[in-house]
Amino acid sequence: MTEDVLEYPERISLAQLPTPLLPLDRLGAALRSEGLRLPRIWVKRDDLSHCAASGNKIRKLEFSLAAARAGGCDTLITCGGLQSNHCRATAVLGAQLGLQVHLLLRGDPGIDVPRGNLLLDQLCGARISCYEPHAYQQSLPQLLQYWHDHYQQQGRRPFVIPTGASDGIGVWGYLNCARELRADFRSAGIAPAYIFHATGSGGTQAGLSAGTRLYQLGAQVWGMAVCDNESYFLNKVRADLRDWQRRYPQQTASLDLEQLELQVNADYIGAGYAIASEAIFNTIQQLAELEGLILDPVYTAKAFHGMLCELRAGRFNDTGDVVFIHTGGLFGLLAQQDGLSFNRLQMTSV
Numbered sequence: 168m169t170e171d172v173l174e175y176p177e178r179i180s181l182a183q184l185p186t187p188l189l190p191l192d193r194l195g196a197a198l199r200s201e202g203l204r205l206p207r208i209w210v211k212r213d214d215l216s217h218c219a220a221s222g223n224k225i226r227k228l229e230f231s232l233a234a235a236r237a238g239g240c241d242t243l244i245t246c247g248g249l250q251s252n253h254c255r256a257t258a259v260l261g262a263q264l265g266l267q268v269h270l271l272l273r274g275d276p277g278i279d280v281p282r283g284n285l286l287l288d289q290l291c292g293a294r295i296s297c298y299e300p301h302a303y304q305q306s307l308p309q310l311l312q313y314w315h316d317h318y319q320q321q322g323r324r325p326f327v328i329p330t331g332a333s334d335g336i337g338v339w340g341y342l343n344c345a346r347e348l349r350a351d352f353r354s355a356g357i358a359p360a361y362i363f364h365a366t367g368s369g370g371t372q373a374g375l376s377a378g379t380r381l382y383q384l385g386a387q388v389w390g391m392a393v394c395d396n397e398s399y400f401l402n403k404v405r406a407d408l409r410d411w412q413r414r415y416p417q418q419t420a421s422l423d424l425e426q427l428e429l430q431v432n433a434d435y436i437g438a439g440y441a442i443a444s445e446a447i448f449n450t451i452q453q454l455a456e457l458e459g460l461i462l463d464p465v466y467t468a469k470a471f472h473g474m475l476c477e478l479r480a481g482r483f484n485d486t487g488d489v490v491f492i493h494t495g496g497l498f499g500l501l502a503q504q505d506g507l508s509f510n511r512l513q514m515t516s517v
């Protein structure tokens with residue numbers, strides 16, 4: 168089947184695609200040695216989608232930035248937490264495309280030198296405005312509008328990208344990933360029943376859930392929440408898909424949104440967004456040592472830890488294969504290095 172079930176809008180090719188699908192066999196062997204009978208765990212390496220702009224956001228931004236360019240935009244405005252991977256990817260790609268970038272960030276940067284994502288934001292020359300978290304939460308739409316109008320009055324052509332690039336445009340990014348997975352599953356000869364990923368602003372889940380249906384992957388997508396609750400995500404994912412159908416009525420009519428089932432697990436958020444327990448840091452260390460797979464404390468390690476807990480509990484063992492989407496986040500780990508503990512290094516005599 169070479170014919171595509173979807174007609175895609177314009178996209179700027181920015182990510183290194185397709186990303187590899189790899190089995191985590193040493194992890195599987197380690198779990199089996201504990202006496203557990205688990206499905207084979209595969210990882211879709213979306214952390215390899217780019218170097219500085221790595222992770223899931225670049226897939227969505229390929230479409231958001233194409234829409235921005237089509238509208239003659241010269242200035243990107245977007246928003247997120249201080250260590251937002253999405254803001255960092257936008258800062259890098261904006262610089263790559265010669266666009267000015269203005270980031271509205273939630274939180275106080277403090278007096279330390281910037282680390283992780285924030286360091287790269289600054290390195291790429293993004294303009295940054297930091298807001299007190301409560302004020303940010305209360306007035307984000309007004310803040311975005313304010314800066315949009317500000318640039319317009321200066322004669323510039325601003326384009327606002329919402330949190331996480333999760334809207335009807337960004338949805339295409341993970342539809343495109345579902346299309347890749349169809350080819351991955353065929354060439355690996357697997358038919359995974361479950362796909363797991365971290366969910367934060369909903370756009371990844373919207374694209375994957377719709378794509379799994381449209382490309383007939385025969386799998387159930389589980390969004391592992393890193394913030395908010397189940398009903399928030401059920402609403403947000405549907406809202407993104409409704410926006411997608413509203414913007415592209417011809418291309419999207421084949422998806423019956425009423426019939427689409429969504430699965431969200433919000434049991435592994437822990438103490439809150441971006442706050443990771445010792446168990447999460449242990450998962451990061453285990454996967455790094457066993458597989459050379461680097462997870463992050465905000466998104467992927469929480470989702471991976473949750474998936475393993477569910478598999479251990481026997482909830483998803485009615486299948487031979489499960490797939491974890493590695494959505495990136497490495498630079499967020501570098502901003503939380505204090506959560507990791509190592510033996511003190513000493514000089515070695517010759």
Ligand SMILES: *Cc1c(COP(=O)(O)O)cnc(C)c1O
Nearest residue numbers: 252367368369371466494495496
């Ligand atoms: C943003 C992000 C997610 C969540 O994706 P959404 O589309 O916002 O739900 C997951 N993992 C990482 C590393 C992210 O940066």
